[in-house]
Each structure stands twice: as structure tokens, then as C-alpha cells.
Amino acid sequence: MTFHSDIPLLPFSSQKKWRSWLSKNFDRVDGIWMLLYKKDSGVKSITYDEALEEALCFGWIDGLRKKYDEKSYIQKFTPRRKRSIWSKRNRTKVEKLIKEGKMHNAGLAEVKKAKNDGRWDKAYDSHTTMKIPDDFVKELSKYPEALAFFKTLNKTNLYSIGFRLQTAKKPETRQKRMQSIIDMMKQGKKFH
Structure with a gap:
């Protein structure tokens, strides 16, 4: 598949490699498209959940997801924007990561900003728990x-x-x- 974007398309074979990349680049780039392989592809790849965990640690967030080919898809990850809203799901993940001591200072700074301006308390429900008012x-x-x-x-x-x-x-x-x-x-x- 031909892919055109102003941000790079990168594959990661493990959570450790993604974390290492983020530690060097979290404040240097506007985001990436991550190439994620499906479980049955036979290609060693980080999973979406692993990728999201590390992104949250560094103050990044997931975005669009697109099919890439029969064996893979691409997921956009970018630094969290100034007024970006939080999901309850990601808030719960971050609380766990804080307890485990995995959060980077950049991720902790995003949590602090969200708590200070009220976005933390206004987190929205996930598609599985969302109720019509x-x-x-x-x-x-x-x-x-x-x-x-x-x-x-x-x-x-x-x-x-x-x-x-x-x-x-x-x-x-x-x-x-x-x-x-x-x-x-x-x-x-x-x-x-």
C-alpha cells in the first residue's frame, strides 16, 4: 500500500522498543503512524494495548486507525493537545501506570494539567459503558x-x-x- 503522510510510519516489534523511541522523541516530533500487525500475521509486533500504555506514559494519545494491508493496520499516536479530553478508560490506565511507577514526567504533567483544569473529572465513558442520558x-x-x-x-x-x-x-x-x-x-x- 502507498502511504502519504507528513509524520513517519514506524513499526515496533516490542513495547520496550516503543518506550525507548518515545524516551528519545516524545518532545521532538508531532506524532507517528504506528504499523501494527494482526495476531495471525506471523510478524512479531507490539499490540495496540501495549502501544497505548507507553503513549500515555509520555503524555501521548491514540488517534485514527486505518487498515494498511491484509496483515496489518496503522494507528496514529500524537502528543496530547492542550485541551484534549480524557476518556475514563485512559484515566483508569494512567492511574494504574502511576501506581506501577511507569509514568514519565511528561505524562505526569499532562495528568496534572487535566486535574487542574477539570478535564480529568469530566472524562467520558467508553463505547462499552456509555449510557444515553x-x-x-x-x-x-x-x-x-x-x-x-x-x-x-x-x-x-x-x-x-x-x-x-x-x-x-x-x-x-x-x-x-x-x-x-x-x-x-x-x-x-x-x-x-
Whole structure:
């Protein structure tokens, strides 16, 4: 596959090699695309979970994932942006890494910033634990056609709705998002 990007595409055969690379480069590059091999490929490769753990240790975060070829995919990793929101899943991973003494100062600095500005406490649920807020369902119930359409949505659609509502920073923003989503449901349009 031909791949064009302004950031490098790198493979890592182990978690140790990724950590070593990060220790030398975490503050020197804008990110990388990591080449990850599927378990049945026969190629020794770091796993996604191992890669994410090390990224979090250095204040980095995972991003887009794309298919690369039949044996592999690519995962983007970048330094965490100034106002980047936290997931509860990554927050839990970081708490474990802190207890284990694995966090680098750069990662600890990102945790401190998030705790100081409130992003730590506002972490969003993962797709497996995300729940649609009761007030949204109550408002949606006022529109039978919208509620009927809502009941046809798949998990990805529902997660998108929950995420948008959960990550609104202000109550008025959340209310606008809620109304916009309900309006789409009334028209039979999927949110995601």
C-alpha cells in the first residue's frame, strides 16, 4: 500500500522498543503512524494495548486507525493537545501506570494539567459503558416518530449521541446539541 503522510510510519516489534523511541522523541516530533500487525500475521509486533500504555506514559494519545494491508493496520499516536479530553478508560490506565511507577514526567504533567483544569473529572465513558442520558430520552419521548427512529439505531450511533452530550462543556451547549440530535431523529437522520 502507498502511504502519504507528513509524520513517519514506524513499526515496533516490542513495547520496550516503543518506550525507548518515545524516551528519545516524545518532545521532538508531532506524532507517528504506528504499523501494527494482526495476531495471525506471523510478524512479531507490539499490540495496540501495549502501544497505548507507553503513549500515555509520555503524555501521548491514540488517534485514527486505518487498515494498511491484509496483515496489518496503522494507528496514529500524537502528543496530547492542550485541551484534549480524557476518556475514563485512559484515566483508569494512567492511574494504574502511576501506581506501577511507569509514568514519565511528561505524562505526569499532562495528568496534572487535566486535574487542574477539570478535564480529568469530566472524562467520558467508553463505547462499552456509555449510557444515553435520561433527560435526552425523556425529551425524545415527546416525539413518537423520533423515538421510534431512535430505537433502530446501532451501538455506534448511540455512542455518538452519548459522547456529544457527555462532552459538552456548558449546559447551554449540551441543550443545543440535544435539540439538534432530536431534530435529526424527527427527520429520520442518523447522527453518525
